Amino acid sequence: MLNLVIIDYGMGNLRSVQKALERIGTKSIISSNPDEILKADKLILPGVGHFKKGMENLKNMNLIDPLNIAVLNFKIPILGICLGMQLMTDYSEEGNCEGLKWISAKTTKFSFEHKDLKIPHMGWNNLLIKNERKLLENINENDFFYFVHSYKISCNNEEDVLAKTKYGVEFVSVFNNRNIFGCQFHPEKSHDAGLKILKNFIEL
Amino acid sequence: MFLPRLIPVLLLKGKGLVKTIKFKDPSYIGDPINAVKIFNDLKADELILLDIMASKENRCIDFNLVKDIGDEAFMPFGVGGGISNLEQIEQLLKFGAEKVIINTNAILNPDLIKNASNHFGSQSIVVCLDVKKSLFGKYELFIKGGSVNTHLNLLDTAKKMEDLGAGELIINSIDNDGTLKGYDIQAIRLLSENLAIPIVCLGGAWTLEHLRQAYFEGKAHALAAGSFFVYHGPRRAVLINYPTKVEIKNIFYDSRS
Numbered sequence: 103m104l105n106l107v108i109i110d111y112g113m114g115n116l117r118s119v120q121k122a123l124e125r126i127g128t129k130s131i132i133s134s135n136p137d138e139i140l141k142a143d144k145l146i147l148p149g150v151g152h153f154k155k156g157m158e159n160l161k162n163m164n165l166i167d168p169l170n171i172a173v174l175n176f177k178i179p180i181l182g183i184c185l186g187m188q189l190m191t192d193y194s195e196e197g198n199c200e201g202l203k204w205i206s207a208k209t210t211k212f213s214f215e216h217k218d219l220k221i222p223h224m225g226w227n228n229l230l231i232k233n234e235r236k237l238l239e240n241i242n243e244n245d246f247f248y249f250v251h252s253y254k255i256s257c258n259n260e261e262d263v264l265a266k267t268k269y270g271v272e273f274v275s276v277f278n279n280r281n282i283f284g285c286q287f288h289p290e291k292s293h294d295a296g297l298k299i300l301k302n303f304i305e306l
Numbered sequence: 307m308f309l310p311r312l313i314p315v316l317l318l319k320g321k322g323l324v325k326t327i328k329f330k331d332p333s334y335i336g337d338p339i340n341a342v343k344i345f346n347d348l349k350a351d352e353l354i355l356l357d358i359m360a361s362k363e364n365r366c367i368d369f370n371l372v373k374d375i376g377d378e379a380f381m382p383f384g385v386g387g388g389i390s391n392l393e394q395i396e397q398l399l400k401f402g403a404e405k406v407i408i409n410t411n412a413i414l415n416p417d418l419i420k421n422a423s424n425h426f427g428s429q430s431i432v433v434c435l436d437v438k439k440s441l442f443g444k445y446e447l448f449i450k451g452g453s454v455n456t457h458l459n460l461l462d463t464a465k466k467m468e469d470l471g472a473g474e475l476i477i478n479s480i481d482n483d484g485t486l487k488g489y490d491i492q493a494i495r496l497l498s499e500n501l502a503i504p505i506v507c508l509g510g511a512w513t514l515e516h517l518r519q520a521y522f523e524g525k526a527h528a529l530a531a532g533s534f535f536v537y538h539g540p541r542r543a544v545l546i547n548y549p550t551k552v553e554i555k556n557i558f559y560d561s562r563s
Contacts, residue, residue, distance in 0.1 A: 115399060115400065115402060115404075117376065117400065117401070117402055118376065118402045121376070121377055121380075121402070122380060125380065150427065150429070150430075151427050152427070218525060220502065220503065220504045220527055221502075222429055222473075223308070224311075224429065224474075224504060224527075225308060225309065225310065225311045225351070225527075225528065226308075226309050226311065226351055227307060227308050227309070228307050244551070246309070246551060248351075248352075248381065248382055250382075250404075250429050268307065268308070269308050288382075290380070291380060291381055291382050291404070292380070292381075293346075293349045293380050293381060294349070296380065297380070
């Protein structure tokens with residue numbers, strides 16, 4: 103049976119991720135134990151909240167080294183969700199803070215001239231698919247996903263971009279490089295379309 | 307393609323759901339978990355569940371119910387009713403709620419909003435302002451399920467809540483609640499034009515045209531309603547319903563975003 107670990111680093115709601123996985127028939131454990139993380143077949147790095155706080159929590163819980171080994175050496179497939187995705191980038195303007203640097207990308211704040219566009223980008227939006235890969239199998243531009251974020255990702259390598267989303271500007275909503283995956287929206291709160299993404303990740 | 311959120315608001319009284327008219331005459335409409343399941347099947351954007359008796363009875367919305375909802379809802383949802391401290395908020399978020407909605411204690415204890423948004427992030431802290439128009443056309447703010455008039459100014463209070471860190475504001479018209487005559491566009495616009503945070507409108511919606519007006523004329527960021535999503539036809543037969551994504555796209559797609 104697949105050994106799926108949801109990484110608990112004290113940032114946001116992990117129960118809804120676990121419930122969504124259960125719905126598609128996948129058991130998972132929620133853990134901050136390095137041994138369990140290193141033994142996993144697949145990892146999920148969720149998260150809601152402040153970038154700097156997220157990095158500090160990973161550091162204070164001694165998770166950065168085990169995560170680097172799991173992801174960069176053992177090449178365990180990992181899916182970052184929302185803040186979890188942003189933490190995988192080089193740097194974020196939120197707290198002017200360096201990230202895990204697993205993917206060549208940076209995280210910057212939304213800013214708009216147009217005052218009807220509120221920040222955060224909160225609500226349902228679709229994906230403009232740029233590179234077809236397994237994670238987005240059976241997903242098309244009529245599928246909508248739930249977003250809530252004030253910072254957005256841009257990738258330095260276009261081949262890492264699986265999908266973008268438009269909110270005033272186009273930003274990277276799904277990325278992938280090697281075993282590293284990220285989605286800016288919350289698949290666990292995005293009905294069937296979100297469950298499809300989780301299923302695709304599990305079946306990788 | 308960004309679309310505004312359409313949010314069914316379910317009112318809890320005891321163990322059942324009710325719908326009110328001008329915050330009065332609650333009529334029973336069904337079981338909460340069953341309603342959540344149906345809205346989940348209909349792929350609602352988001353849900354709000356409010357315990358309308360909690361503040362009056364000095365207690366908080368039932369945690370177990372929120373946990374059961376969290377297990378059924380694969381969409382974001384917010385809960386409210388008598389929330390008065392950080393421990394309660396932590397528990398409610400842990401059980402799967404995305405947001406907590408605070409009305410009475412935002413007014414009686416504004417520090418709660420400040421501390422809660424610092425602690426959990428603004429995106430999870432929503433303030434609901436219940437308003438009634440006085441005979442002189444001034445908006446008056448009510449708390450405790452519409453039973454206490456605070457005589458506070460709407461716009462000043464809304465700005466204060468934004469400064470304290472509220473991530474969203476719900477503007478709820480007591481006058482229009484359950485009347486099916488459409489939203490109070492003037493009140494919505496007053497807030498949406500003067501605040502930077504998203505404004506969610508509530509009270510009076512009955513048709514998609516009402517929702518369209520609130521979005522394009524009121525500049526609401528999200529559209530919440532009770533009757534619109536739980537009743538059908540002039541006799542108000544209980545029938546949970548939700549527009550399709552195609553209907554929503556046809557009405558609300560705005561090329562600017």
